[in-house]
Amino acid sequence: MSAIPWQERPENTNDILWRYSENPIIDRYAIPTSNSIFNSAVVPFGDGYAGVFRCDNKAVQMNIHAGFSKDGIQWDIEAQPIQMKAGNTNMIASDYKYDPRVTYIEDRYWVTWCNGYHGPTIGIAYTYDFKTFYQCENAFLPFNRNGVLFPKKINGKYAMLSRPSDNGHTPFGDIYLSYSPDMKYWGEHRCVMKATPFEDSAWQCTKIGAGPVPIETEAGWLLIYHGVITTCNGFRYAMGAALLHKENPDQVLYRTQSYLLGPAVSYEQIGDVPNVVFPCAALHDSKDDKIAIYYGAADTVVALAFGYISEIVQYTKDNSL
Amino acid sequence: MSAIPWQERPENTNDILWRYSENPIIDRYAIPTSNSIFNSAVVPFGDGYAGVFRCDNKAVQMNIHAGFSKDGIQWDIEAQPIQMKAGNTNMIASDYKYDPRVTYIEDRYWVTWCNGYHGPTIGIAYTYDFKTFYQCENAFLPFNRNGVLFPKKINGKYAMLSRPSDNGHTPFGDIYLSYSPDMKYWGEHRCVMKATPFEDSAWQCTKIGAGPVPIETEAGWLLIYHGVITTCNGFRYAMGAALLHKENPDQVLYRTQSYLLGPAVSYEQIGDVPNVVFPCAALHDSKDDKIAIYYGAADTVVALAFGYISEIVQYTKDNSL
């Protein structure tokens, strides 16, 4: 793996997270058919990076595309959406695919996404090479979104965060944890984190959802997540962080009362859905404490933010709800 | 098992299902604390019957109570709700319990119900004696209702119908099938039946849900289910029937376009929720072709309807959507 994308913190700020100065890194029209490319996931792959990208085409059909990059910033995204093969099931029907996450567990890359099967639920697939993808059973019944796997088994089982929802622009949403012995059957569902009372932390009072794959730290699993407030002009998405118990990640150790990054620059405030930052992936280099967070901006483009893991962890502890 | 409750079809009707003349069989105040007793389940037990009853108390808290009967009509319902012991999990928290179903599989009785865990989901418990109940992991993430087990394993796995919903008076709802190897982890979720277009069959156009445990017949699994229409004065619940493929019960072979029984007498039309018939259990005697359906009426009392299985099967085939 090459060095993760990085820029030092600008001199005029103490913010825990800061934006890449060349944002957005992926334009809405980066592939010929796209209306928008956002809410996408990347992982180290070979000597560079691979990713799964949400590309809405100009019919505004949602699908996921593979992509490759040497530096994590310049991306070659496949013009065609991923064509799935049968994994642990032949039932790989899908009305739409969006908001992918990717993680490597044991011997392969696992992709999860919001999969259209009589409404949104959590699709699962694996790949060894980002060329051939094997789709598995949907994790859950509809309606669900933001299915995010932990990057290793916990207590011998796969573990997934998700957010039960409805079949529209869901006005509620909490984060749950589920386990599976085999990526086919899921159970032991636990409520992990709920949307907050308005008075306590309004930016996350409508709904919350897991963002990038959790990162293992000394202090627990570091979960970057999005939170939503309902203004009189619609939803506004920001991002915060939580620390989950390492062995029992349904226990929240700390959780930021303040957001870490909210919509405040033009590519986050203007677009198909104004005022959205939506993190879906993070590259991190534990050795030198850096993290690069990939987030969709205004449901239109992909942007990058940077930070130091230790600072995020400390801030989360110090400013917890 | 004693003979199931039974009355012959009245002379003046050709209806496929007919009401018991002494309905309702269980009054709203049948136990000292109850506001209403309805949507309840019964099975043969010993030389009589046992059941699990939805009793809303006068605080209108919803809970399930065990009960026993010699003839299936006169019931002794426990004054106290069922106290669960830990089954395959220690997480047996429950904010409320309602709309139980019961079936015997292999060596024990399984109870499923709508279980309050951060919203409605499907609770599971087993008992050998209707005295001690062992609660297992919830089958699914919230939000779900009307979880109904098949009375035997299918392809070596437990099989459950359910209806994903939201956390209110859900204005939608289709029936899904899920499998489990062990009553702990569930997967292979399939859409079985959907609410119908208004023009085709309006009584079931808002939502549908499985009723009693399916009955195995030559023609397939006989599923009595409820359907809902939204009038300008609220929901109206009626019941119909479907035949599901024996080996692959996510395939609907036939499904009644007309309802079999709809609210039309005073205890169905007047009560805490007017215009509801909600079937939750059925006793049947395959030998002499009889079925006795237990249904909640007006969300207030329990009533009985009768029919011949062969006639229901034939009617379902002849009047299918």
Next chain:
Amino acid sequence: MSAIPWQERPENTNDILWRYSENPIIDRYAIPTSNSIFNSAVVPFGDGYAGVFRCDNKAVQMNIHAGFSKDGIQWDIEAQPIQMKAGNTNMIASDYKYDPRVTYIEDRYWVTWCNGYHGPTIGIAYTYDFKTFYQCENAFLPFNRNGVLFPKKINGKYAMLSRPSDNGHTPFGDIYLSYSPDMKYWGEHRCVMKATPFEDSAWQCTKIGAGPVPIETEAGWLLIYHGVITTCNGFRYAMGAALLHKENPDQVLYRTQSYLLGPAVSYEQIGDVPNVVFPCAALHDSKDDKIAIYYGAADTVVALAFGYISEIVQYTKDNSL
């Protein structure tokens, strides 16, 4: 025409309209397939009466059936819905038909009803014999309900009242007038009567709609209409009366502030939709001043109310909004 149905006013009341003591005159199960029979229209025909009846079948599909009666009270309703032939168009597609009205103009009987064509609109057909019906072009674009023809041409043109609506349980609704030279093209649309401010007359504050075909009197066109209030438990339908200008019936001369008949007996208060009286037809005998109003009760059955035309006219004048 035989004498219209009639009963004298009960001794203990001064009400302007009073109910038939043998109500309901048509039961919900009067034909083998019906779930309910209500909101129906009748006219003198031969030496008796003919009618067009709304019969929802047990799939709760809405359709209209022809029927015949000698006395206007005992009705023979055809078991099969009316099969339309092409009238002034070949486009006679219909997803559903309900709430018919019937009137005789010049040489034939005209039927109007709420016709399902991509949502509710006003269907038109004519018949000479209530055996063969010729369907014409829909009068209007969707969404519309309660299309009611005047019983003769006005200023040389056909005239129809209707109530523009939406495609659900419309929470608004005013009465409009439209003209046609030929029963094919319609125009000169005028707003006639609107729902009232809550403070002035709450029973008709949500929406109103024309009922029976208007009756020509010295004082103007007598229009019986329904009005709706939205209670915390849904809609409640009552009926009132208005007098419209004879030559320019978009002018309201008088209109009852009070309802004339509201839901107050069991067959109006209990049924598929509680608390509905919905008038669709009236037989009148101008010679002896009598009127017999046919109304749907609780969206379930057909009932009759009686009154004296002169009293209704006088009351409308004396108690006008």
Next chain:
Amino acid sequence: MSAIPWQERPENTNDILWRYSENPIIDRYAIPTSNSIFNSAVVPFGDGYAGVFRCDNKAVQMNIHAGFSKDGIQWDIEAQPIQMKAGNTNMIASDYKYDPRVTYIEDRYWVTWCNGYHGPTIGIAYTYDFKTFYQCENAFLPFNRNGVLFPKKINGKYAMLSRPSDNGHTPFGDIYLSYSPDMKYWGEHRCVMKATPFEDSAWQCTKIGAGPVPIETEAGWLLIYHGVITTCNGFRYAMGAALLHKENPDQVLYRTQSYLLGPAVSYEQIGDVPNVVFPCAALHDSKDDKIAIYYGAADTVVALAFGYISEIVQYTKDNSL
């Protein structure tokens, strides 16, 4: 004052409150213009009783009428609504009046009601004789309902319970307390009781509102109040009780988890608004421990229930939330 209306508890029940066997005591058509008479208030007056009655006329305009009775059961209600004179203000405009309460304080009878002034708020008037009424300033800004005065000054000030609401069929509502030195200016607003979490006591989970004027007991102010649950077919109103601190009645000492009386007989279940019991007044005879509660039933008629004050107090203590 004559003996309050009374019937002993029926032999077959242990209920804390029981219904009068001749209910309803006032029919919907008890005065010539009325559509319904319900939610009304009575007090001892002279050697009998006087009251203020909510009479909706047949235009369904809401108003309050004076009435008189010798025994509290047979009532003579004035055919004309109360005509107000100017009390402490000339601004006595009113779009509608409903749900009155009456109490005697110091030297006169005070009436409060829901008063239409650009939406519902709390109207206040006083009378010495139930013939001449003097209207005062509205207590609060819109939107408010269920304003109920304490029967004596507390800490030297008038005290009123009320329920802030919106301008429709408010889906929320808690009970607040406000003080006034002079019946003109109000302040020191305190939240007293809130609607309950669904899981704890569903019958009062949508909204609550004060009922009759509180009764002073050794154990505190006894408040009979109504609570509402939202079923899939609308609101259902039941009644419970609370004990408030004598000197600081914004403190709730006890409050019933269960309702004391819920809709369960036909005149409560059937009517203009099904499933409503709505208490607005209570006569009590502290000497012999009896209470007679007047409540509106189904928004259509007035009914009576009886109980022993000491039993209600004890039950409230023993079954408190």
Next chain:
Amino acid sequence: MSAIPWQERPENTNDILWRYSENPIIDRYAIPTSNSIFNSAVVPFGDGYAGVFRCDNKAVQMNIHAGFSKDGIQWDIEAQPIQMKAGNTNMIASDYKYDPRVTYIEDRYWVTWCNGYHGPTIGIAYTYDFKTFYQCENAFLPFNRNGVLFPKKINGKYAMLSRPSDNGHTPFGDIYLSYSPDMKYWGEHRCVMKATPFEDSAWQCTKIGAGPVPIETEAGWLLIYHGVITTCNGFRYAMGAALLHKENPDQVLYRTQSYLLGPAVSYEQIGDVPNVVFPCAALHDSKDDKIAIYYGAADTVVALAFGYISEIVQYTKDNSL
């Protein structure tokens, strides 16, 4: 007619439609009283162009103004709204006027617009000179919007597309066709095109409406139309194209699955209603295959887009739903 406005396709794009580099061509404050000028219509007139412009004034009252231009880009818009004279009716009342379209048929210019008559419906007027306008009968009953005439009679009758709606920010909407022999009475209503299933083409899944007057081509009537998607932050309007059968224009031959132009630049993304492109007129020069589309941007200004008719036709055929 002078040459239509034109700019060649920018070199860096293959888009079928491209924006004018000097957009917007009409600013929101182009006349002294205006808050915004958008959704407007133009036609060749004399040796230049005339138009009818939607100008919302600073009271945000909606009205239509005449305007003139030599080149189709620089416009002189009348400061005063059009004052209508009586055309085929004296009923020319209008609460508001917006979203005009203009076309020349036979001997005069016809203007259609959304006309406020107890809610939105379709207003019609004609003019010979854009100085004097004669208002005719409204085409339809309320509620309707986006009435667009074909530029010549079809089968001897005037033909109009429209979109039945409700009286608010209608969340549904399909395109219908109606005929009139005389611009007074309308009938033969046919459903032409519906909003699409979300999965197939989400940009047009909430509602659609006809844009400019259809253009006759060899391949059929070319209809530019708008489509709307509901995001969590409101409606987003884009434009696409369809080809309708020449003789029976209720038949859709082809229809673009992808939009042709969606909000993507600042004057489309920012304004009184963000994310709106709303086409209302098109100048075309069939000889040299060019089309210039006038569209409202962000409900605030008027902008121009260009394309080649043959390319649009071909694209529509090749990328049809």
Next chain:
Amino acid sequence: MSAIPWQERPENTNDILWRYSENPIIDRYAIPTSNSIFNSAVVPFGDGYAGVFRCDNKAVQMNIHAGFSKDGIQWDIEAQPIQMKAGNTNMIASDYKYDPRVTYIEDRYWVTWCNGYHGPTIGIAYTYDFKTFYQCENAFLPFNRNGVLFPKKINGKYAMLSRPSDNGHTPFGDIYLSYSPDMKYWGEHRCVMKATPFEDSAWQCTKIGAGPVPIETEAGWLLIYHGVITTCNGFRYAMGAALLHKENPDQVLYRTQSYLLGPAVSYEQIGDVPNVVFPCAALHDSKDDKIAIYYGAADTVVALAFGYISEIVQYTKDNSL
């Protein structure tokens, strides 16, 4: 007091109000913890100015902070929110504080704001020095917003404008006037101004609310207020003016049909809530006729607009509804 902030009208406009060229004057991140600073109030204080600022922190908790300025443009805002001391009550609980106004009456500065006490209501406090603040009883029961005091007693009583609301993004709202003898008890509530019919003045058709403290002029009390229209993409806030009767300010003498300033530049159109201008304070210098209006822009920053009082008064008279 130093000279109020001022810039002359730009040469290219005749607008009654014009923006400060260096807007916004306070950035969203002006204090370390802030997410946004907007809707704030200022008054002359000492030889400069003091203010109370709405600062939402990065948890999006709403609070008010004191601030000081020499010129009214450069502001030092306290990093910590105001800590209240007990004024005329010990009940100074507050879930949140926002949208403050400030005025000097007799001997002290009074602050009013939207105070969270079981929902939004009007909080009141006084200060002599903007260092120590004494919180008083809330003026009203919930739910209320936009409480604005007159700058002197009227008829010997304090007078406050307010806008009764609900507990969400209230879709309605009119301005009322209330009086208090003592800043503790309030009464004599009068409706002053209502939202307008859509046809008359759509920018203020959803709701209205008082802005800065009214300014006494020869022509009456000059009230700058905000008005809201509901577009398909949410609320849009603009500002207008009214003149209220000097002695009886519940009488509206004139009221602008057009808005005076609406969202039209980027800092008003882009931000946490796009398209908001929300005036909360005005400095004026009656001697030289100038006014400087402070308004929140896009719920994100504070901006300034200027005008001449005499022109505003004249315009209000000349362009009144």
